[in-house]
Amino acid sequence: MSEKLICQQLSVGYPRRPQVLQDIELAFEAGQVTCILGENGSGKSTLLKTLAGLMPPLSGFIHWRDQDLVNLGRRQRARDWGYLAQQGRPEWSMPVHEIVRLGTYARPDWSKQEAEEAHTWAMQETHCEGLANRPVLELSAGEQQRVLIARLLASRPQVILADEPTAGLDPRHQLEVMGLLQEQARQGALVITVMHDLALAASHSDQAVMLHQGGVFAAGDSREIIQPQNLRAVFGIG
Numbered sequence: 001m002s003e004k005l006i007c008q009q010l011s012v013g014y015p016r017r018p019q020v021l022q023d024i025e026l027a028f029e030a031g032q033v034t035c036i037l038g039e040n041g042s043g044k045s046t047l048l049k050t051l052a053g054l055m056p057p058l059s060g061f062i063h064w065r066d067q068d069l070v071n072l073g074r075r076q077r078a079r080d081w082g083y084l085a086q087q088g089r090p091e092w093s094m095p096v097h098e099i100v101r102l103g104t105y106a107r108p109d110w111s112k113q114e115a116e117e118a119h120t121w122a123m124q125e126t127h128c129e130g131l132a133n134r135p136v137l138e139l140s141a142g143e144q145q146r147v148l149i150a151r152l153l154a155s156r157p158q159v160i161l162a163d164e165p166t167a168g169l170d171p172r173h174q175l176e177v178m179g180l181l182q183e184q185a186r187q188g189a190l191v192i193t194v195m196h197d198l199a200l201a202a203s204h205s206d207q208a209v210m211l212h213q214g215g216v217f218a219a220g221d222s223r224e225i226i227q228p229q230n231l232r233a234v235f236g237i238g
């Protein structure tokens with residue numbers, strides 16, 4: 001069984017803005033961190049939302065482990081996939097430890113002890129222990145982001161889709177969160193992150209995808225893709 005997420009002839013967009021991206025051909029591999037780069041409005045979040053199953057493709061296919069993603073049941077998706085929305089905010093004013101525990105509810109296959117261990121691990125890795133009893137809506141934006149990352153990780157997802165996971169984080173937590181995502185990939189997860197920080201993307205991803213003008217401008221090894229000539233063409237810098 002192929003541990004790949006594959007997009008074939010994929011076109012994504014909205015009813016009033018169709019074809020944000022057209023005829024996308026991409027392959028994402030388990031065990032790797034892939035960062036998606038591109039200017040504002042280039043379709044990064046739209047692609048991630050489509051991969052997360054939050055919006056249907058306009059056309060084309062997405063395959064995961066040789067299976068068409070449309071055939072993936074909700075429970076399996078909830079169990080195996082984790083999605084962090086761009087500028088997501090917790091919805092309910094619950095204590096941090098309860099918000100993070102919600103992540104473990106995606107794993108009804110776990111024993112109570114397994115769920116407790118995953119909860120403790122996610123709280124520790126994101127440095128949320130000191131915030132455990134604080135109402136989440138009273139936290140700073142960066143603290144809330146860490147809580148949402150903890151909730152995402154608490155289900156130990158095999159596919160992690162993170163839209164700007166380091167947004168609002170201080171430099172130390174940016175490095176730690178990217179290190180954490182890298183660690184999940186080393187343990188076999190397939191990790192896709194939307195990034196704006198090119199230095200962080202270069203240092204913490206294996207693969208890079210650059211979106212530009214409705215398509216994939218470049219994709220491949222991050223060190224080969226995040227290069228001045230591509231940055232000039234896509235961002236007008238470098």
Ligand SMILES: Nc1ncnc2c1ncn2[C@@H]1O[C@H](COP(=O)(O)OP(=O)(O)OP(=O)(O)O)[C@@H](O)[C@H]1O
Pocket residue numbers: 014015016017020038039040041042043044045046047086
């Ligand atoms: N709900 C929506 N309805 C219609 N058009 C939308 C909607 N959401 C986004 N768009 C449009 O789709 C295009 C791609 O948006 P998207 O949010 O995917 O870009 P992005 O690359 O993630 O941008 P950014 O770097 O600013 O986050 C933009 O032109 C945007 O205006």
